[in-house]
Amino acid sequence: MISFSGVAVEKNGVGILRDIDLRITERRVGVIGRNGSGKSTFARLFNGIETPSRGKVEFEGAGTLKELRRHVGFVFQNPDNQIVYPLVSEDLEFGLKNLKLPKDEARRRIDEVLERFGLTHLRDRLTHQLSGGEKQMIALAGVLVMQPRMIVFDEPTTLLDLWNKRMLMKALNELEQSIVVVSHDLDLLQHFDRVLHFENGAIAGDGPPAQVIPLYIEKSQC
Numbered sequence: 001m002i003s004f005s006g007v008a009v010e011k012n013g014v015g016i017l018r019d020i021d022l023r024i025t026e027r028r029v030g031v032i033g034r035n036g037s038g039k040s041t042f043a044r045l046f047n048g049i050e051t052p053s054r055g056k057v058e059f060e061g062a063g064t065l066k067e068l069r070r071h072v073g074f075v076f077q078n079p080d081n082q083i084v085y086p087l088v089s090e091d092l093e094f095g096l097k098n099l100k101l102p103k104d105e106a107r108r109r110i111d112e113v114l115e116r117f118g119l120t121h122l123r124d125r126l127t128h129q130l131s132g133g134e135k136q137m138i139a140l141a142g143v144l145v146m147q148p149r150m151i152v153f154d155e156p157t158t159l160l161d162l163w164n165k166r167m168l169m170k171a172l173n174e175l176e177q178s179i180v181v182v183s184h185d186l187d188l189l190q191h192f193d194r195v196l197h198f199e200n201g202a203i204a205g206d207g208p209p210a211q212v213i214p215l216y217i218e219k220s221q222c
């Protein structure tokens with residue numbers, strides 16, 4: 001469970017997010033809203049990439065940056081922001097080095113994740129030669145090997161074609177972690193447990209997709 005209590009974010013004197021009071025216990029949560037409504041800023045609070053100007057974010061009662069980073073993984077919209085090493089295998093080992101895992105255990109985790117998502121053939125490839133969809137999956141694999149309890153995705157399907165979008169949606173559905181997905185792709189979120197609708201830096205709608213999404217669409221038609 002992750003909680004936001006009285007959270008506000010301000011930058012250069014400008015209010016970006018305000019009055020965020022939430023407890024998230026659902027397995028699949030979507031985040032929608034117009035461009036500039038504060039979704040990415042909200043998403044980045046989950047694992048401490050962004051810190052609140054006021055209020056606190058806690059994962060099961062622990063709010064230190066170290067705890068948030070340990071429990072919550074973050075998948076960026078553009079995998080180039082996430083993939084740093086020339087070889088896929090090196091990139092996947094990168095985060096695990098910080099955990100100081102024995103080599104065998106690190107290898108086992110990497111093999112398991114690659115195998116599970118049918119990515120084993122990419123293990124020794126150069127990361128800059130991967131397609132956009134392959135990169136997106138390797139970025140997700142890099143987060144999964146860290147075994148976080150929750151994963152936040154910021155617009156994960158924007159760069160993907162229909163095939164890769166389907167592959168990612170299937171992967172999302174099969175994850176045992178709880179997931180939070182920021183997306184303009186309303187189809188992706190229609191079977192989620194809960195959807196948060198942001199408007200001008202605050203939550204304007206919160207509930208099941210069948211309730212929140214139609215109201216959001218209605219507002220866009222005004």
Ligand SMILES: Nc1ncnc2c1ncn2[C@@H]1O[C@H](COP(=O)(O)OP(=O)(O)OP(=O)(O)O)[C@@H](O)[C@H]1O
Pocket residue numbers: 011012014016033034035036037038039040041042
């Ligand atoms: N450093 C900053 N200083 C001032 N304003 C900022 C800063 N960073 C972000 N903003 C503003 O905060 C608002 C929210 O940005 P955010 O990226 O969270 O929106 P978003 O809902 O994710 O948008 P999009 O759908 O376009 O990705 C935007 O108006 C943005 O211009």
